[in-house]
Amino acid sequence: MSEETSSRRDAILDAAAQLFQRQGYSATSMRQIARAAGYEAVAGLYNHFPGKEDIFAAVLERRAPYDALLPVLENVTGDTAEDLLQNLLRAVIPIMRERLDFLQLILIDLQEFDGRLFSSFLQQVTPHFVGMLSRLLSFPEIRPDLKPQIILRAIVSVIIGYLFTEIAASTPALAHLPFPPVVGEAWLEGLVSILIHGMTVSPEGKVK
Amino acid sequence: MSEETSSRRDAILDAAAQLFQRQGYSATSMRQIARAAGYEAVAGLYNHFPGKEDIFAAVLERRAPYDALLPVLENVTGDTAEDLLQNLLRAVIPIMRERLDFLQLILIDLQEFDGRLFSSFLQQVTPHFVGMLSRLLSFPEIRPDLKPQIILRAIVSVIIGYLFTEIAASTPALAHLPFPPVVGEAWLEGLVSILIHGMTVSPEGKVK
DNA sequence: GTCTATAGTTAGATAGAC
């Protein structure tokens, strides 16, 4: 494997990633990938990968945000539960937002390969998530009536939901809401605030 | 259009829906649809639909949960904001959970057709969602510092995130969490409670 | 390692008998 071949390999993966995201897996042909990667003919691809599925697997592995995500889950801290949660979401959501391409690839994996590659991603990430969760639960102000599983699912749900509404918000269909647009970090801050404090103020000023 | 042809048409749509969900759009062939619908040959399909894209569009339209969703958004009420929110989520989430098939079809639409059909769905649903939101905002205990757009997005995010973690929870990769399983309605109740009250108890017993 | 050429298969769609 010389330096030339590895840069060719990278060109293939970059081209394939773009095409898979735009068109899906089955709708993207080996010929399209070859041409986008600078080849005249399909056959060149088979010098680097055994087949189409292997290209997709390599693309997904390459785009997985392990490098950015795992250190955050390992190291995020805070003086209070609120502080920790804010630091977590303010770190994780921008990471995932910059990798919406990875999210799209995961969706393809769920449809075309029954989520096999996604499962392997989850198995590598969840232990780190659980470590973060135990630090969060050690704070006394966390409501004792909430089970850890439910807190974990709520956090993950908000992250996923935020990313999806981010995609949906870019479609023209949602341009007709009778509200002025909210820009930048305000979205994230509002969501964090709701997750931590809720959207209501209890009449007694006391929660539950 | 006799009764026979319309039942044939239904058979085609049911067969196509299953195949599209399992395999995606491009990976599902007209021949597969024809056989699953009881035809010996492909040509039979073209007596009912001009082409493959038209079959997919008809499938999506047929599976869209307008009938169950719109009345809920129109009519849901409550004595307090908490009551209204609980009633809303407890009605909407089971509806969507029973229609996870629709969610999968939407994902296909996002990949294969740039979300064109999803946009049309959103345009029909969002006005009803906004109507519900204005009733919610009329309650005095809703935190005045939260903008309506952010509350709306938080609600939608939680619904979407809940549905996705529902799918992810069914994969074997998540069977190894060091927690006992939570069953049934407890998931939903916990999520609603967090959305309304947050996951922390403020030290002063006062929000923000 | 990259090319030309092509094998072998399958795709969506159609013509015409019945």
Place this chain on the structure above:
DNA sequence: GTCTATCTAACTATAGAC
């Protein structure tokens, strides 16, 4: 409306010259 038969085009993958 459903069938048999078939068209044209595209697909993944490979063999072999260079």
